[in-house]
Amino acid sequence: MASVKLTNVKKVYDNNVVAVHDFNLDIKDKEFVVFVGPSGCGKSTTLRMVAGLEEISGGTVEIDGEVVNDLQPKDRNIAMVFQNYALYPHMSVYDNIAFSLRLQKMPEDVIYSKVTNAAEILGITEYLMRKPRALSGGQRQRVAIGRAMVRDSKVFLMDEPLSNLDAKLRNQMRAEIILLRQKLNTTFIYVTHDQTEAMTLGDRIVIMKDGFIQQVGTPAEVFEMPTNLFVAEFIGAPKMNIVKTDLVREGNRYFVTPCGAKIEVTGEKGGLLNEKNVKGGPVLLGVRPEHMKLAFERGENTMSARLEVNEMMGSELHLHVYTKDGARWIVRVPTIDLTQEQRRSLVNGAQVYITFEGKVMHFFDPETEKNLIY
Amino acid sequence: MKNKNQLPALILLVIGLVVTAGGLFLFINRFVPMWSFSHKYMTDNAIFAMLGILGLFLGIVALLLARSLRKQGQEVPSDTLKQHMGLKATARISNTVIYVLLVIISVIWLAPFFCIVVQSFRVNPTGMTRYLFQNPDAALKEGLTIRFGLDNYRRLFAGDFPRWYLNTFIIAVVVAAVQTIIVLCMSYTLSRFRFKLRKPLMQFMLILGMFPGMLTMIILYQVLKDVGLAGANAMPGLILVYVASSGMGYYVSKGFFDTIPKSLDEAARIDGATRAQVLYKIILPLAKPIVIYTVLTAFMGPWGDFVFAKYVTGVTPEAWNVAVGLQQWLSTTTNISENYTMFCAGGVVVAIPVVILFMCLQKYYVEGVTGGAVKG
Numbered sequence: 001m002a003s004v005k006l007t008n009v010k011k012v013y014d015n016n017v018v019a020v021h022d023f024n025l026d027i028k029d030k031e032f033v034v035f036v037g038p039s040g041c042g043k044s045t046t047l048r049m050v051a052g053l054e055e056i057s058g059g060t061v062e063i064d065g066e067v068v069n070d071l072q073p074k075d076r077n078i079a080m081v082f083q084n085y086a087l088y089p090h091m092s093v094y095d096n097i098a099f100s101l102r103l104q105k106m107p108e109d110v111i112y113s114k115v116t117n118a119a120e121i122l123g124i125t126e127y128l129m130r131k132p133r134a135l136s137g138g139q140r141q142r143v144a145i146g147r148a149m150v151r152d153s154k155v156f157l158m159d160e161p162l163s164n165l166d167a168k169l170r171n172q173m174r175a176e177i178i179l180l181r182q183k184l185n186t187t188f189i190y191v192t193h194d195q196t197e198a199m200t201l202g203d204r205i206v207i208m209k210d211g212f213i214q215q216v217g218t219p220a221e222v223f224e225m226p227t228n229l230f231v232a233e234f235i236g237a238p239k240m241n242i243v244k245t246d247l248v249r250e251g252n253r254y255f256v257t258p259c260g261a262k263i264e265v266t267g268e269k270g271g272l273l274n275e276k277n278v279k280g281g282p283v284l285l286g287v288r289p290e291h292m293k294l295a296f297e298r299g300e301n302t303m304s305a306r307l308e309v310n311e312m313m314g315s316e317l318h319l320h321v322y323t324k325d326g327a328r329w330i331v332r333v334p335t336i337d338l339t340q341e342q343r344r345s346l347v348n349g350a351q352v353y354i355t356f357e358g359k360v361m362h363f364f365d366p367e368t369e370k371n372l373i374y
Numbered sequence: 375m376k377n378k379n380q381l382p383a384l385i386l387l388v389i390g391l392v393v394t395a396g397g398l399f400l401f402i403n404r405f406v407p408m409w410s411f412s413h414k415y416m417t418d419n420a421i422f423a424m425l426g427i428l429g430l431f432l433g434i435v436a437l438l439l440a441r442s443l444r445k446q447g448q449e450v451p452s453d454t455l456k457q458h459m460g461l462k463a464t465a466r467i468s469n470t471v472i473y474v475l476l477v478i479i480s481v482i483w484l485a486p487f488f489c490i491v492v493q494s495f496r497v498n499p500t501g502m503t504r505y506l507f508q509n510p511d512a513a514l515k516e517g518l519t520i521r522f523g524l525d526n527y528r529r530l531f532a533g534d535f536p537r538w539y540l541n542t543f544i545i546a547v548v549v550a551a552v553q554t555i556i557v558l559c560m561s562y563t564l565s566r567f568r569f570k571l572r573k574p575l576m577q578f579m580l581i582l583g584m585f586p587g588m589l590t591m592i593i594l595y596q597v598l599k600d601v602g603l604a605g606a607n608a609m610p611g612l613i614l615v616y617v618a619s620s621g622m623g624y625y626v627s628k629g630f631f632d633t634i635p636k637s638l639d640e641a642a643r644i645d646g647a648t649r650a651q652v653l654y655k656i657i658l659p660l661a662k663p664i665v666i667y668t669v670l671t672a673f674m675g676p677w678g679d680f681v682f683a684k685y686v687t688g689v690t691p692e693a694w695n696v697a698v699g700l701q702q703w704l705s706t707t708t709n710i711s712e713n714y715t716m717f718c719a720g721g722v723v724v725a726i727p728v729v730i731l732f733m734c735l736q737k738y739y740v741e742g743v744t745g746g747a748v749k750g
Contacts, residue, residue, distance in 0.1 A: 051640075051644060052643075052644075053640050053643070053644075072643070073640075073643045073644045074643060074644065074645070074646040074647065074648075078644065079644065080640075080641070080644045082637050082640070082641060084635065084637055086635065086637035086638050086640065086641035087641075088638065088641075088642070088656055089660065090659045090660055099642070099645050099655075100645035100646050103645060103646040103647055103651070104646060147641075147645070151645070
């Protein structure tokens with residue numbers, strides 16, 4: 001069993017700067033939790049408090065039901081992979097991985113089998129006798145993972161391990177981490193600033209900003225039901241289109257009126273609005289770029305817009321448009337849906353018509369920035 | 375001269391060359407008299423000191439010149455064809471000039487040691503002379519022929535010198551061991567830990583280090599005498615005093631430890647190492663050059679300490695260190711005329727352990743560590 005429980009955890013630095021405010025989280029055994037957020041939001045600090053590398057200013061951290069606030073990192077039965085690998089430069093790869101086992105005074109043959117086993121899983125067997133400086137970035141990261149793996153610890157902590165790799169290698173390592181997770185089957189706490197990593201790797205995502213937790217949920221939950229504006233804009237790439245508009249209530253039906261169009265709120269959301277008896281008024285409307293549609297002629301619920309930038313992404317186009325009221329939208333259009341003529345017409349300054357369906361809208365209060373429904 | 379920036383360097387070079395030429399002339403004049411003038415104030419020691427300073431001066435000048443010439447060599451636009459053809463003429467000239475200067479500097483720096491070694495083998499006359507191999511006045515006077523032999527060394531080891539040597543050796547070894555441990559622990563702590571008094575402590579030690587050690591000499595002697603560690607028991611007293619202030623020498627080591635990433639410490643601590651194990655197994659192997667440096671400086675200190683050692687040991691010859699003992703032989707004119715060459719022999723014997731230590735440990739300086747094992 002390796003559950004981690006953080007209760008009212010707080011971190012205040014010497015100059016009275018509060019890095020983490022009142023962090024509460026229950027991580028179940030064998031769960032893969034990702035802390036994600038922009039730089040400076042407190043995610044690494046929280047991870048380091050769990051690891052024991054930072055003093056905990058307030059609250060408690062429990063690993064397997066035992067309060068570990070005052071325990072040294074080595075007594076907490078954790079393993080950690082660092083952003084900058086932190087391999088011991090004067091030791092070979094074998095000695096790097098064996099270091100912790102030798103400190104535990106294990107017999108050499110046991111160490112040998114453990115290290116070679118881990119090396120085989122990670123595909124670094126041929127590098128065992130090399131020094132870290134003779135390895136590439138991806139290989140070094142695998143050695144760092146191997147060093148953490150052999151400890152058979154209860155909790156696996158990873159502090160932005162893929163940040164220093166190039167994009168292609170990052171995708172490859174991401175898949176390897178997923179496979180590793182299946183093999184190790186232990187509790188993971190993963191810190192990243194990349195929301196793609198968070199969405200693909202995590203069982204649950206913890207989104208943080210300025211030391212506060214914004215939302216905790218599964219990838220599907222934070223994507224489809226963001227509780228506030230920050231989460232809505234942070235998750236999903238390109239980010240959600242946010243536009244100031246009015247929510248109009250006509251009896252049991254709700255409409256939004258962005259830039260001249262009138263679109264009814266349909267589906268589940270319409271029902272929920274009714275349930276919560278949401279009043280009409282100014283709202284921040286959110287629609288994800290992939291839910292936007294491109295039309296080539298005017299319609300009742302289309303908005304007229306001018307194309308500013310056309311990004312060719314391969315299988316789709318990212319169109320940056322702006323409507324008459326100055327609002328900016330990003331629309332993702334699969335290239336396969338367009339004819340050659342239509343594609344050619346999408347030049348800078350072209351007139352386009354954009355719209356979206358009634359069931360894809362998100363509504364946020366303009367002052368509190370909270371989601372009106374969730 | 376294409377660049378105005380070269381002007382200061384060239385002026386300094388010209389001055390340096392003129393002064394050095396003058397010094398060399400005076401030096402050679404000793405052995406091959408080309409010009410006679412009053413030698414009353416120009417003893418061998420004065421010449422050696424002058425040459426030492428000149429050598430230093432010339433070294434600085436050579437550095438400046440090398441830099442400016444190198445810059446000139448690089449200002450020429452590099453053509454790929456010319457690159458394949460080898461160094462450009464300017465770079466070749468600058469290399470030659472630099473090597474010539476370096477050879478001259480080496481000669482100047484090694485000359486005093488050469489003189490001391492030669493004089494240590496001179497059996498007759500035993501006093502301080504102004505010539506090395508041949509007395510220019512030998513033709514005028516009879517019985518002034520120079521003889522070389524090992525007599526000085528024999529006399530050296532027959533007297534009290536071995537005792538002094540042993541004293542100094544023990545002090546140096548103990549001080550080297552203890553001081554290294556203290557300095558390294560101190561530097562590691564100041565580098566890795568953050569505590570409230572850290573900055574005030576470092577500033578305090580920096581300022582305290584600016585006061586000359588001589589200020590405390592009298593009171594230290596009084597305290598040592600009262601405790602019974604002066605005079606005949608001076609050795610433990612000296613060790614205590616040398617070791618006591620060693621924590622203040624943290625600066626260089628701390629700077630070195632600051633360059634080792636903290637994430638290595640953290641990784642080791644998570645792997646199960648205590649702080650002491652982190653220092654011993656991870657940090658020190660990476661800091662081999664600075665450890666060697668600390669050991670060497672700590673070892674070399676006691677060999678040359680004259681003032682404090684003489685003050686504390688007083689008139690008990692068994693407790694003297696080599697510096698005090700050797701100085702005794704030069705304390706009166708009769709002593710100088712009898713013991714000068716023995717003094718030189720003593721100097722050579724004192725230099726031997728330090729030279730051996732340096733030659734053995736030099737390769738550790740060349741190790742390049744850390745390279746690439748940690749990103750950024």
